[in-house]
Structures are given as C-alpha cells and as structure tokens.
Amino acid sequence: MIETEEEKFIQIIQVHKAKIARICKAYAIQPLDPQDLFQEVVCEIWKSLASFKGKSELGTWIYRVALNVCYRAHHKNKIKNQQTIHLEGVKFEISSPQESPDEMKYLILRECITKLEEVDRSIIMLYLEELPYKNIADIVGLSANNIAVRVKRIKPKLLECIVSKQGKGE
C-alpha cells in the first residue's frame, strides 16, 4: 500500500502526540495555553514535513519542531498577544482530575524547570524524555559531552528547587 503524505502526517501525530503534549504543557505558562501550543506544533509539522530529509531520527526532529514552536510562542507572547491557530480536528478531553496530588507535583516541577536558563530547560526536558545525549546534542547544538556535563549540573539544582518548594507546601 502506498502511504500518502496525509496518512504519514496523521500517523506521526498519533505516535508522537504524548511527547508533543508534554513539551507544550511545560511551556504553557499563563497566558500561553497548552492546547494552543499543541495545535501550533501540529501546524508546524504539517508545514515542515516535506522538508524533513531524514538526516535525524523522526522523533528527534519532532522534539526540535515542538521546542522551536514553544520557544517562539513564549517569546512572541512577551511582545504582544499573537494570533493563534485553532483546529477543530484536534479534540482534548480531560481523562483525570486536574487538582490531583500528581498535578500539584507537576506544577512544582514545571515551575522549577521554568526557572532554568533556556538551554538548560530544553536539555532537561529532553533528558526527562529519555533521549540519548547525542540526540539532545543535535537538537540544542552542543556536543554530547557538554550535554552530559550540563545534565549532571542541572539535576541536583532542579531537585533542590523542588524539595525547597515542597517543603514550603507550595
């Protein structure tokens, strides 16, 4: 069976939607909305898929697109409210309550990730996604060794921030 570009696109979104959602949620600090960011990423993948030459793994490329879109939205939003796309074909349904203890833990984690420098923020998100150092290096434009050193430095910093926030009962 010959797979059309459209079928390929849908399959990519289906396979990678959870990872896209995690990246978008991490960047969705007010007034940014995770659902808007997700839709922006879907659009960007639609626009850029034809230019994907397979030089990197598809999953790595998806992370790069998602991070770029979220980073751009984050900075554009500081300038002024930008127009965002709305897609009726993407439906979001809540499957578990938002105010669970896990959600509180997540909010603290996100707050601590947000406090990191931009590059460190991307690195730790990709590390949490269990990407190999080499792939993280390809995405952020540093060497794999440099990534390893940075991860070693970021982990205790992040942990310290989380423990201190949990101790304050935030």
Next chain:
Amino acid sequence: MNNTHFDEAWNDIKETWNGSARAEEINLEVSVLIAELKSKVSPFEKQSIKDDIELIKRNTSQFEKDSIDRDLQLISKSLKKFMELFKK
C-alpha cells in the same frame, strides 16, 4: 542527600514528567483536521509573515533606511550611465 535518595527522588520526577500528559486525551478527527490544515495554514502563514514584516519595519532604524536609499540612488545612477554608454 545520598545516592539512593537522589535516585529515588529523580525517579519520582521522571514519573511526574511522564504522567503530565495523561490528564488529557487527545483525539484527532482525521478528515476534519486535514481539511482545516489545507484551508487554514496559508492565510495563517500570510498573517504571520505580515506580523514579522511589521516587526522588522518597526525595528529598522532611520540610518539603515537612509543608507538603503543612498545605495539605491547610486545603483540607478550607475545603471543609467551604463545604458547611455550602451546606446552609443
């Protein structure tokens, strides 16, 4: 914090991260989505380009504008001279 505690705490962070997208189910309505992308992406891109041009316009200094004007004048003058020589 010793190594075991550190690893445990880190595993907890990983769990929290991985579970972050579980609260929401994302469903795609394939035909609707494809039709929307085909119809919406172009106008959206145009608007986005328009916004970017506006941003560039706002941030281009008067000095740069004058410099471009001067360059353009020089190019048209040289081109005129060349055309006159060519006619002869």
